[in-house]
Amino acid sequence: xxxxxxxxxxxxxxxxxxxxxxxxxxxxxxxxxxxxxxxxxxxxxxxxxxxxxxxxxxxxxxxxxxxxxxxxxxxxxxxxxxxxxxxxxxxxxxxxxxxxxxxxxxxxxxxxxxxxxxxxxxxxxxxxxxxxxxxxxxxxxxxxxxxxxxxxxxxxxxxxxxxxxxxxxxxxxxxxxxxxxxxxxxxxxxxxxxxxxxxxxxxxxxx
Numbered sequence: 439x440x441x442x443x444x445x446x447x448x449x450x451x452x453x454x455x456x457x458x459x460x461x462x463x464x465x466x467x468x469x470x471x472x473x474x475x476x477x478x479x480x481x482x483x484x485x486x487x488x489x490x491x492x493x494x495x496x497x498x499x500x501x502x503x504x505x506x507x508x509x510x511x512x513x514x515x516x517x518x519x520x521x522x523x524x525x526x527x528x529x530x531x532x533x534x535x536x537x538x539x540x541x542x543x544x545x546x547x548x549x550x551x552x553x554x555x556x557x558x559x560x561x562x563x564x565x566x567x568x569x570x571x572x573x574x575x576x577x578x579x580x581x582x583x584x585x586x587x588x589x590x591x592x593x594x595x596x597x598x599x600x601x602x603x604x605x606x607x608x609x610x611x612x613x614x615x616x617x618x619x620x621x622x623x624x625x626x627x628x629x630x631x632x633x634x635x636x637x638x639x640x641x642x643x644x645x
Contacts, residue, residue, distance in 0.1 A: 440534065443587060446571065446613030448535040449599055453577065453606040456631055463579050465524075466546060466638040469494070474515040476548055489553045494544040495520035496645060503562050505543065505645060520544050528575045528642035535608040537573045541642040549583065549637040555620040557592055560609075563645050572644045573610025579603055580637040582624040588617040603629055603637075 441449045454462065469492060470476035476490040479500035487500065496505040497517040509515050520542060528541040543563075547555070560574050578601045585607070588596035594617065601607060609616060623637055 444613050446611035448608045450606040452604050454604040459604050463632045474518050477512050490548040492546045494518050495542045531575045531606045537610045539644050542645050543643040545641045547639045549623050551625040557617045557619040559615050571611040571614050573608045575642040577606045577640050580628040580634050582627040584621045586619050
């Protein structure tokens with residue numbers, strides 16, 4: 439079931455079955471445990487983010503806000519490749535929203551119970567991609583999150599929606615540069631079958 443939050447912003451509830459969620463949760467844990475796996479980014483100004491992250495396809499440098507082939511801001515390791523099955527997942531989600539994407543980046547975020555993500559725009563991809571409105575596609579696994587989405591300016595009013603395990607979200611077209619973030623994690627809301635605490639969010643982009 440899809441709900442249009444804004445033109446170009448679609449919340450697709452229960453996109454993944456419970457079995458698909460279980461498989462994806464295991465996949466996230468496995469990816470994060472590899473070399474060039476989960477780490478805590480250090481941003482401009484010297485503060486650590488409150489989430490752990492691993493990038494697939496291209497690494498997002500939290501100090502320069504640019505994409506690169508190695509994690510030069512952390513350990514210098516080469517970035518992991520973005521697997522074909524995860525690319526296919528992103529395409530499926532975009533298609534459900536009536537959009538298209540050829541993903542070459544996935545930012546996998548791991549939230550603990552105190553994880554947050556401040557309001558921001560996803561604007562570090564190529565200008566041509568952004569101007570074409572090619573969407574950012576994400577899927578949530580584990581604990582629910584209170585997701586905030588506003589306008590094209592940081593001070594614009596925001597709407598809050600709850601993203602539950604298995605939900606997908608698409609932001610494309612006129613919504614491609616909307617400010618968004620995660621204000622809190624609703625602890626102990628993950629399906630017990632997943633046997634995880636916290637939340638994974640896979641965030642796909644086309645550079």
